[in-house]
Amino acid sequence: MNIEKIEAAATRLKGIARRTPLLSSPHLDAIAGRRVFVKPECLQHTGSFKFRGAYAAVSALPPEVRARGILAYSSGNHAQGIARAAQLFGVPAVIIMPQDAPAAKIEGTKALGGEVVLYTRGGESREAIGARLAETRGLTLIRPYDEPEVIAGQGTCGLEIAEQAAERDIDRAEVLVCCGGGGLTAGIALALEARAPGLRVRPAEPEAFDDTARSLASGTRQSNTQEAGGLCDAILTPTPGEITFPINARLCGPGLSVSDAEVLQAMALALRHLKIVAEPGGAVALAAALFRSEALEADTVIATVSGGNVDAAVLARALAG
Amino acid sequence: MNIEKIEAAATRLKGIARRTPLLSSPHLDAIAGRRVFVKPECLQHTGSFKFRGAYAAVSALPPEVRARGILAYSSGNHAQGIARAAQLFGVPAVIIMPQDAPAAKIEGTKALGGEVVLYTRGGESREAIGARLAETRGLTLIRPYDEPEVIAGQGTCGLEIAEQAAERDIDRAEVLVCCGGGGLTAGIALALEARAPGLRVRPAEPEAFDDTARSLASGTRQSNTQEAGGLCDAILTPTPGEITFPINARLCGPGLSVSDAEVLQAMALALRHLKIVAEPGGAVALAAALFRSEALEADTVIATVSGGNVDAAVLARALAG
Structure with a gap:
């Protein structure tokens, strides 16, 4: 993984992504x-x-490989990303999703032409299901975060942050990134290392799923004790990625964690x-x-809002809070 | 009013606005x-x-005039815009708002340093209250739409639409603009006339407040029969503007109108x-x-979403629909 790979991804994504x-509000600053x-x-x-x-x-992917189709497993956001990318190339996409994924994400994936295969968390692993499908149908598996081209693509978000910070004369800031497997975190961290070295990434996680924060603190990959059941479905990964963790360990500051109540409040304030x-x-x-003001150091913070695919009931819950 | 005035406003707004x-979704296209x-x-x-x-x-404004302060009357969005602009220049802003304006807008205006004066619709006119305040305190009134510099500022949105359409090779489209007094409509129409003549503006209004559509159809300024009570508080003006209407009559296609139920559905789909x-x-x-597919002609439509300052209860109502 290097900045050239991210720049190459940015070239392919130009006019597509x-x-x-960069948004702000004096109310949030206060x-x-x-x-x-x-x-x-x-x-x-x-x-x-x-x-x-x-x-x-x-x-x-080489065109002849791509034409046979793509396979992905995802709680929903990678699913929709893969389904849409495959749709744009006119190739099939098979997506393995947990049965408890938000309805909006399952429907969204289907509406984008994805073939959805549901599995039960705690039963047969999605990896085993995926391997079987890939073999029988000649599909190419694209992992959600432990995949260099995926990390490079997420890194294009970091290139934009570097440019947008420079436009505002920001040369020192903490960049807070929502962290599951660590692909967005690693991609942004690599882009900033090369293009805006005064900007430091801090991964952010839900309190009950703070595997990355604990892993960064201990220096080795730690697991979450829970596998499911949290509010923050998009980022409930069992453990930091094999490829992403060494990058994040080298480049990121300490992790931050927040409660579900704080997450709902942030959702309402964003609305x-x-x-x-x-x-x-x-x-x-x-x-x-x-x-988490007390845990932050810089005068300026740039926070990613990594996704917005939420069921209406959860949004209404945030609004009512 | 001409394109040079809009370009001059764009120069002053650069790095500020x-x-x-430009957003899109295959679901909405469908x-x-x-x-x-x-x-x-x-x-x-x-x-x-x-x-x-x-x-x-x-x-x-000349700096010495600006320093004495700004006066505005507004149901809420112009109020917040003026309050924030005055705050950025460090000058006072007095805003005359109807008592039934959404709480979010009244509070938002105060939080931006605006001094809010409430009036009752149907009682003393906001114009009379404004004239008295302007005289006694030396404030400069900035009208919400019948003011050339305001129209020029709204026109910068049209310059961006022209650029963003060109980036996507769109040379023919209908541009749907939420229309109250017609300032945004006129500004965008003037910008597109000069920079993207294949893009035609169509004003959009609530069914019960379709003064612009009727005025365009008849060729003379028509009034709404109701003055208040509609869902769409931001665009409940009694009649098209004196300055804006001749511009819109020259440049716009026929007006479109929608029901409150359709507005709530569009809000939910935007979310x-x-x-x-x-x-x-x-x-x-x-x-x-x-x-309103049947009333549209072009293969491509660009719709403005002109504001998002809505109370949580109304948003929840849209979500529940």
């Missing part, structure tokens, strides 16, 4: 006690940053002051920016 | 039966396009598929794009 703006910018990847195609990595990986829809897993970094 | 992106792009001015500073015109007008918050008055153009 959306360059999301809550945080510092300057807060938000990178709203919920506005990306398919409603999350995952489209960047999915398209980067699908577009990197009210930024006019964007954040899903729970997409709101952890903003929640950390707003409610 | 946000360049909002509903509309054509390609739909959305210009989300809800993502603009203060949550609506009004910041453009407010800042353009405040920045055009779900674009991840943006549209307020009722800001969703009329999108509602027309989605539900």
